[in-house]
Amino acid sequence: MGVGSVDPTDPGLFRLWREEILRYGDMDTNGHVNNVAIAQFCEGGRVAFERCGDLQRENADLGLSLAKVTIEFRAEAHFPGMVRIGTRILGFGRSSCRLVQGLFQDGRCIATSEAVSVCFDTRARRAVPYPEAFKARALALAGPAT
Amino acid sequence: MGVGSVDPTDPGLFRLWREEILRYGDMDTNGHVNNVAIAQFCEGGRVAFERCGDLQRENADLGLSLAKVTIEFRAEAHFPGMVRIGTRILGFGRSSCRLVQGLFQDGRCIATSEAVSVCFDTRARRAVPYPEAFKARALALAGPAT
Amino acid sequence: MGVGSVDPTDPGLFRLWREEILRYGDMDTNGHVNNVAIAQFCEGGRVAFERCGDLQRENADLGLSLAKVTIEFRAEAHFPGMVRIGTRILGFGRSSCRLVQGLFQDGRCIATSEAVSVCFDTRARRAVPYPEAFKARALALAGPAT
Amino acid sequence: MGVGSVDPTDPGLFRLWREEILRYGDMDTNGHVNNVAIAQFCEGGRVAFERCGDLQRENADLGLSLAKVTIEFRAEAHFPGMVRIGTRILGFGRSSCRLVQGLFQDGRCIATSEAVSVCFDTRARRAVPYPEAFKARALALAGPAT
Numbered sequence: 001m002g003v004g005s006v007d008p009t010d011p012g013l014f015r016l017w018r019e020e021i022l023r024y025g026d027m028d029t030n031g032h033v034n035n036v037a038i039a040q041f042c043e044g045g046r047v048a049f050e051r052c053g054d055l056q057r058e059n060a061d062l063g064l065s066l067a068k069v070t071i072e073f074r075a076e077a078h079f080p081g082m083v084r085i086g087t088r089i090l091g092f093g094r095s096s097c098r099l100v101q102g103l104f105q106d107g108r109c110i111a112t113s114e115a116v117s118v119c120f121d122t123r124a125r126r127a128v129p130y131p132e133a134f135k136a137r138a139l140a141l142a143g144p145a146t
Numbered sequence: 147m148g149v150g151s152v153d154p155t156d157p158g159l160f161r162l163w164r165e166e167i168l169r170y171g172d173m174d175t176n177g178h179v180n181n182v183a184i185a186q187f188c189e190g191g192r193v194a195f196e197r198c199g200d201l202q203r204e205n206a207d208l209g210l211s212l213a214k215v216t217i218e219f220r221a222e223a224h225f226p227g228m229v230r231i232g233t234r235i236l237g238f239g240r241s242s243c244r245l246v247q248g249l250f251q252d253g254r255c256i257a258t259s260e261a262v263s264v265c266f267d268t269r270a271r272r273a274v275p276y277p278e279a280f281k282a283r284a285l286a287l288a289g290p291a292t
Numbered sequence: 293m294g295v296g297s298v299d300p301t302d303p304g305l306f307r308l309w310r311e312e313i314l315r316y317g318d319m320d321t322n323g324h325v326n327n328v329a330i331a332q333f334c335e336g337g338r339v340a341f342e343r344c345g346d347l348q349r350e351n352a353d354l355g356l357s358l359a360k361v362t363i364e365f366r367a368e369a370h371f372p373g374m375v376r377i378g379t380r381i382l383g384f385g386r387s388s389c390r391l392v393q394g395l396f397q398d399g400r401c402i403a404t405s406e407a408v409s410v411c412f413d414t415r416a417r418r419a420v421p422y423p424e425a426f427k428a429r430a431l432a433l434a435g436p437a438t
Numbered sequence: 439m440g441v442g443s444v445d446p447t448d449p450g451l452f453r454l455w456r457e458e459i460l461r462y463g464d465m466d467t468n469g470h471v472n473n474v475a476i477a478q479f480c481e482g483g484r485v486a487f488e489r490c491g492d493l494q495r496e497n498a499d500l501g502l503s504l505a506k507v508t509i510e511f512r513a514e515a516h517f518p519g520m521v522r523i524g525t526r527i528l529g530f531g532r533s534s535c536r537l538v539q540g541l542f543q544d545g546r547c548i549a550t551s552e553a554v555s556v557c558f559d560t561r562a563r564r565a566v567p568y569p570e571a572f573k574a575r576a577l578a579l580a581g582p583a584t
Contacts, residue, residue: 021459024485025328025478029319030268035212036317039185040463047462051518066181070216076271080489122176125222167313170339171332171474175465182463186317193316197372226343322560327504331477358473362508368563414468417514 006088008102008112009074014086016142018048022079033077033110038103042071042113045085045101049117053138058131065120065127067096069113077103077110089143092135095119095127152234154248154258155220160232162288164194168225179223179256184249188217188259191231191247195263199284204277211266211273213242215259223249223256235289238281241265241273298380300394300404301366306378308434310340314371325369325402330395334363334405337377337393341409345430350423357412357419359388361405369395369402381435384427387411387419444526446540446550447512452524454580456486460517471515471548476541480509480551483523483539487555491576496569503558503565505534507551515541515548527581530573533557533565 006013018041026037046064055062077083083105090098101113119130152159164187172183192210201208223229229251236244247259265276298305310333318329335358342356369375375397382390393405411422444451456479464475484502493500515521521543528536539551557568 019459020461021457023458023478024481025320025326027321028317029321029323030209030211030266031321034189034317035215036182036186036189040182040461043180043182043462047518063176065176066219068216068218069181070214072214073212080485120176165313166315167311169312169332170335171466171472173467174463175467175469177467180463186315189316193372226339322501322503322558326481327507328474328478328481332474335472335474355468357468358511360508360510361473362506364506365504412468 006090006100008086008100009109011086011102011104011107013100014088014102015145016048016052016087018044018085018087020044020083020085022077022081022083024079027079033079035071035073038073038077038111039069039071041083041085041103042069042101042115045087046099046115046117048085049087049089049099049138049142052141053134055119055134058133061121061123062128062131063120063122065118067116067118069115071111071113073111075108075110077105081105083110087142089139092130095129097130152236152246154232154246155255157232157248157250157253159246160234160248161291162194162198162233164190164231164233166190166229166231168223168227168229170225173225179225181217181219184219184223184257185215185217187229187231187249188215188247188261191233192245192261192263194231195233195235195245195284195288198287199280201265201277201280204279207267207269208274208277209266209268211264213262213264215261217257217259219257221254221256223251227251229256233288235285238276241275243276298382298392300392301401303378303394303396303399305392306380306394307437308340308344308379310336310377310379312336312375312377314369314373314375316371319371325371327363327365330365330369330403331361331363333375333377333395334361334393334407337379338391338407338409340377341379341381341391341430341434344433345426347411347423347426350425353413353415354420354423355412355414357410359408359410361407363403363405365403367400367402369397373397375402379434381431384422387421389422444528444538446538447547449524449540449542449545449547451538452526452540453583454486454490454525456482456523456525458482458521458523460515460519460521462517465517471517473509473511476511476515476549477507477509479521479523479541480507480539480553483525484537484553484555486523487525487527487537487576487580490579491572493557493569493572496571499559499561500566500569501558501560503556505554505556507553509549509551511549513546513548515543519543521548525580527577530568533567535568
């Protein structure tokens, strides 16, 4: 899974943004924001992706399921403050979608992530194709700028 | 970062094990264990790695910092129950260590992970070389079987 | 809400036990187990209460909802290790149940809790009476010893 | 521990506010914000109390430690959205402080809390008196309106 020529440390890459307010409990005994909290912020960006395309509009049983995630931790993040998560669609497969993310605190890139997110039928409990209408809506808001 | 010929879905790969008891809050609205909880279990395995080699024995300021992690989600995990995390050292660099992990519930592989874990001086707040004595101790317990 | 004459710092008070394995992330920047983690352990004990009486046996839509909780923090708890949570029924109202809990690490009481737990119809999204059969089963395992 | 004549379901009671952005993971399998997340929001309000009075200004070793907390859950909270936490000082003892809190989503009170928060010397690991200067600063911002 490569990100090709895109640079997720550049906030200019992203149009879809999610903000999180840091919590005291996001810190660990090292006094910085813990990697598990950052994994949760990546999830926040994926939920923003799901919502920007309104995944449940045509089928209320659909949800996202994470197939694979890679996170690179690039700088310490510190409480208190906010983290902004930019999420961009790299491309859709049949039932999967590749996403790239950049996480920023005060304009500084603290982490980047790539993910393979699967369209999941929560009733049938199996992966299904992303609806074409969802793809179009999501690409319009979180795809490559045109 | 490749894992070469090792297969982390095979519990026989691992000698160092950590167990976690699942909590109700590990589940998400999909009714299965959430990916962020699984990221936390991977951290549990890395802490077991740190402890098996007694990283603070010669220098109390040392800790682990995560540089990069990849997690592949392979099967749903369900509450209640336990998850066992196997952790194996793939190799040491100067101040980094590559780890591979397999996570199992009831003998079934639910996730695998690769990580680059850095030796971090919590006072100086920068990466430092892993102590040779730590490497030897950790390899004896979590390295490739000889 | 009083606990009357019972002493929840005495492990002898409890017959229903739940165990939790502490996680690195349960600690906060003070280097001890955080109060929010302890609130989660109290939840673990309440889930054990729900399960000991098999709340869904006659009605799959039933669940617990917390109406009120009081936690007293009595000693620091430390990672790594385990916490044992004892839970005892103080008494049932129509749709509520009063519980008392003691949390112990290595035999030492780290916290005690009282809770009012409501029987919640997850479909109707309102409190309903606890089924009589559940009450009988739960009291047999988590009520006052006879 | 009583709150006397104050009504924490009235947002007009509070001058010190903390905001939290809800996260997907704050929800549980019931599809609403979990009680443990609400306990974390109460912590956020206590941290705001600590910060409004700048507890470390005269002594960097000081922190808060929670001695007792009571939370009443009054309405379901739902993702996505925000929660506002109002925190008000009820009174200082020698090394303890009684706080009352109201938590609101979209203007609706979802929970109220009372807490006894102790001034904790993180080096000596014991309760110490709140500094008089902290008390004055905190009361000016989070005490009863005058």
